Structure formats: C-alpha cells, structure tokens
Amino acid sequence: MNEQSCLEFTGLEISPRKIDYLTFILEKGGTVKTTEISSSLQVDPSTTSKTLNELARAGYVNHVPYRGVDLTELGKVYTEFLVKRHRILSLLLTHYGLSPEKACDEVSRFEAFVSRDAVDKICSSMGHPMFGVCGEISHGKCLHEEYLTECRNK
Amino acid sequence: MNEQSCLEFTGLEISPRKIDYLTFILEKGGTVKTTEISSSLQVDPSTTSKTLNELARAGYVNHVPYRGVDLTELGKVYTEFLVKRHRILSLLLTHYGLSPEKACDEVSRFEAFVSRDAVDKICSSMGHPMFGVCGEISHGKCLHEEYLTECRNK
DNA sequence: TGTAAATTTGGGCTTACACCAAAAAATTTT
DNA sequence: AAAATTTTTTGGTGTAAGCCCAAATTTACA
Numbered sequence: 364m365n366e367q368s369c370l371e372f373t374g375l376e377i378s379p380r381k382i383d384y385l386t387f388i389l390e391k392g393g394t395v396k397t398t399e400i401s402s403s404l405q406v407d408p409s410t411t412s413k414t415l416n417e418l419a420r421a422g423y424v425n426h427v428p429y430r431g432v433d434l435t436e437l438g439k440v441y442t443e444f445l446v447k448r449h450r451i452l453s454l455l456l457t458h459y460g461l462s463p464e465k466a467c468d469e470v471s472r473f474e475a476f477v478s479r480d481a482v483d484k485i486c487s488s489m490g491h492p493m494f495g496v497c498g499e500i501s502h503g504k505c506l507h508e509e510y511l512t513e514c515r516n517k
Numbered sequence: 518m519n520e521q522s523c524l525e526f527t528g529l530e531i532s533p534r535k536i537d538y539l540t541f542i543l544e545k546g547g548t549v550k551t552t553e554i555s556s557s558l559q560v561d562p563s564t565t566s567k568t569l570n571e572l573a574r575a576g577y578v579n580h581v582p583y584r585g586v587d588l589t590e591l592g593k594v595y596t597e598f599l600v601k602r603h604r605i606l607s608l609l610l611t612h613y614g615l616s617p618e619k620a621c622d623e624v625s626r627f628e629a630f631v632s633r634d635a636v637d638k639i640c641s642s643m644g645h646p647m648f649g650v651c652g653e654i655s656h657g658k659c660l661h662e663e664y665l666t667e668c669r670n671k
Numbered sequence: 672t673g674t675a676a677a678t679t680t681g682g683g684c685t686t687a688c689a690c691c692a693a694a695a696a697a698t699t700t701t
Numbered sequence: 702a703a704a705a706t707t708t709t710t711t712g713g714t715g716t717a718a719g720c721c722c723a724a725a726t727t728t729a730c731a
Contacts, residue, residue, distance in 0.1 A: 375626075378687060397709055407690055412710050414688085429696050429709055459609075459642040461635060472529075473630035481615060481623045488613040532718065551678060561721055566679050568719090583678055583727055 372441060374448065374479030376421070382445050382475055384414055385423060385434070389442040394431040443501060448482045449474055450495030455485060463496035526595060528602065528633030530575075536599050536629055538568055539577060539588070543596040548585040597655060602636045603628055604649030609639060617650035 377385065387403050388395050397415065401408045419426035423438035434442060449467075452474055456466035486492075486502070493500055531539065541557055542549050551569065555562045573580035577592035588596060603621075606628055610620035640646075640656070647654055 380688065398707095406688085408709065409691080409711080410689055416710090417687095455613075456635065456639075459635075460638040465635070469632060469635045472632075473627040476627035476630070478623060478626075481610065481613075481619070484614040485610075534719070552676095560719090562678065563680080563722080564720055570679090571718095 372444070372479060374444060374482065375476065377423075377441075377445070377475065379472075379475040381414065381418060384411075384418060385438065385442040386445055386449075388424065388432060388434055389439070389446065394433045396431045444479060444482075445474075446498075447486075447500055447502065448477060448479075450498060450500045451482055451486050451489070451492075452477060453497055454492060454495040454500075455489070457496050467497050526598070526633060528598060528636060529630065531577075531595075531599070531629065533626075533629040535568065535572060538565075538572060539592065539596040540599055540603075542578065542586060542588055543593070543600065548587045550585045598633060598636075599628075600652075601640075601654055601656065602631060602633070604652060604654045605636055605640050605643070605646075606631060607651055608646060608649040608654075609643070611650050621651050 383404055387400055397408050397411045401411045415426050415432050418424045424432040424434055426432045449470055452470040453466040537558055541554055551562050551565050555565045569580050569586050572578045578586040578588055580586045603624055606624040607620040
C-alpha cells in the first residue's frame with residue numbers, strides 16, 4: 364500500500380456492519396481474536412470468521428487463520444477515517460439539538476453512506492474541530508491540501 | 518388510518534429504494550402506472566410490480582392489479598415526511614459547503630437511516646425553513662407541538 | 672375478436688448479514 | 702506427551718432487499 368492510498372477511497376466501500384468490525388479492531392489494537400470480536404459485536408464466531416475473511420480479501424486486515432487479525436496499513440488509514448467520520452457527524456448533529464448519545468446512535472445508522480468528500484467539506488467548514496462528542500478527532504495522515512495550507516500559515 | 522397515524526412512525530420503516538418509489542408516486546400525483554415508475558427508476562417492470570405489492574402490503578399505497586397505484590392516507594403523510602427529510606438534510610449539507618446537487622446526491626444515499634426524531638430536531642433548530650435547495654419544505658400535517666406553539670404566538 | 676401492450680408471476684441471481692452443526696486447529700490439563 | 706477442552710473455521714441454511722428474464726395473464730385497441 365503506497366502513500367497515496369489514503370486518497371484512493373470514497374468512504375463508501377464498507378457496509379455498516381463491517382465498520383463495527385474495523386473500529387473494534389482499531390480500538391482494541393494489535394492482534395485481535397475472533398472470540399473478542401464476536402462477544403463485543405454479539406454475533407456467532409462463525410459470522411466473525413467469515414466477515415474477517417472478507418475484510419482480509421478487501422485488504423483491510425491481515426488474517427492468520429486460528430491466530431487473529433490486525434489492521435493493514437490501508438486498514439489503519441481507512442479505519443481512522445471511519446472514526447473521524449463518526450465523530451464529525453456526531454458533533455454536527457449535537458449542533459442541532461441532539462444529545463451526544465442520540466447523535467452517536469443516529470450517526471451509527473447512516474454514517475456508512477456519507478462520502479469522504481462530504482466529510483472533508485463538513486470538517487473544514489467546522490474549522491477542523493479537534494474534539495467530538497465521543498472522543499478526539501484525528502485529522503490523520505490524509506489531511507487535504509486546504510488544511511495543510513492553513514496549518515503552514517499559522 | 519386515523520388522525521394520529523402521523524405520530525406513529527420513526528422514519529426508518531422504508532428502505533432507500535422504496536423511498537424512490539413513494540416520492541415518485543407523490544410527485545406524479547393520482548394513480549400511477551407500473552410502466553411510468555419503471556422507466557423513471559430504470560428498473561424492470563416486474564421489479565416495480567413486486568415492490569408495489571410490498572408497499573401495498575405495508576399500507577402506503579393502494580394497488581389495483583393491472584390498473585396502477587395511488588398513495589393511501591398514511592402513504593401521503595409518510596411520503597411528505599420523506600420529502601421534508603430529504604430537503605431539510607440537503608439544506609443542512611449546503612450549509613457546510615456542499616453544492617445543492619452534491620448535497621442532494623449525498624442525502625439520497627443516507628436519508629433512509631435518519632430518524633424522524635432527528636429530522637424534527639434539526640428542523641426546529643433551523644427555524645423550520647420554508648425553502649430547501651430542491652424545493653419547498655412543507656411542514657405538513659404533523660407539526661410537532663413546539664412549532665405549533667411558535668406559530669400560535671406569532 | 673384478435674393482436675399488441677402492459678402487468679404480473681415464477682424462477683433465479685447477488686449482497687449483506689445471521690445462525691447451527693461439524694470439522695479442524697490450538698490450547699490446556701493431566 | 703496424550704487426552705480433553707476451547708477456539709476457530711467450514712459448510713450448509715435462512716432472511717431481507719434488490720435486480721433480471723421468461724412466461725402467463727390481463728387490458729386495450731384496431
């Protein structure tokens with residue numbers, strides 16, 4: 364995976380449920396076992412096993428059978444975007460009178476269908492906030508030109 | 518369908534594609550033929566026929582076989598909400614730097630998963646705007662108490 | 672009335688997601 | 702180290718939402 368990989372996704376590649384898998388793996392960190400994911404997401408281990416294979420085939424995780432998974436470089440970059448998207452959108456909704464909890468729930472339902480492009484626009488329109496309602500917002504390694512320029516001019 | 522029917526939905530009842538069917542039927546008005554829907558949504562008539570049956574079973578349309586469909590009272594109220602949601606969310610996104618067209622496209626992808634409750638909060642937080650980027654925003658027959666009170670006090 | 676057009680039905684395919692049972696691999700226990 | 706237990710995977714199934722094609726049905730019209 365090269366350095367431009369962060370520019371090569373729309374944010375619409377992953378289904379809602381796979382977002383849960385990836386963010387769990389990112390938050391847990393390191394190598395994660397099938398059972399840990401299964402009990403966290405409350406699904407049968409066989410379901411986890413199959414989903415992990417799909418995520419591996421798509422290049423987001425390394426899966427060593429019977430051993431566990433960890434994020435690939437693409438997986439890390441991608442999942443950081445997923446987290447950022449979640450936090451930006453949640454923060455946005457709280458600006459319209461939703462409680463942090465409700466905002467989080469609401470966003471979890473639709474975030475998979477919000478493009479990276481839209482998130483970037485919202486993010487810069489909000490002034491690249493550093494904190495959301497459910498954690499720190501990392502602007503990651505994929506800062507877009509506009510923000511880099513802003514930073515340089517500080 | 519009684520007068521309270523407008524209070525008995527979450528906004529999450531309908532799949533993305535069915536939204537297209539219902540809004541087309543609302544916009545076309547009156548009784549709509551299978552073929553009209555098919556050519557507008559670019560799907561096989563057999564697909565339309567089956568979807569119409571599902572919408573009829575769910576109570577949103579009256580379907581007279583070989584004749585066409587029209588919205589039930591519930592269908593009208595519900596679809597007016599769908600349109601309002603689309604317009605409120607599109608308007609919202611344009612406030613974050615998205616063009617009207619991009620906002621519309623973006624919203625079309627995720628609107629099905631935004632609850633009525635969230636839409637109501639966003640709507641009142643925006644001051645119940647009357648115009649969106651893709652048409653007039655009707656606040657319909659299901660105005661919530663807060664807005665009714667506001668109106669009474671004007 | 673008979674043919675053409677519209678519509679529906681039946682069958683099949685895909686994606687996403689889930690479960691269970693059984694096989695396989697790893698781990699733990701004795 | 703071998704046996705027993707636990708974890709993980711595989712294979713089979715099922716549901717729900719879409720979609721298409723081909724064939725049957727109904728309507729419309731010439």
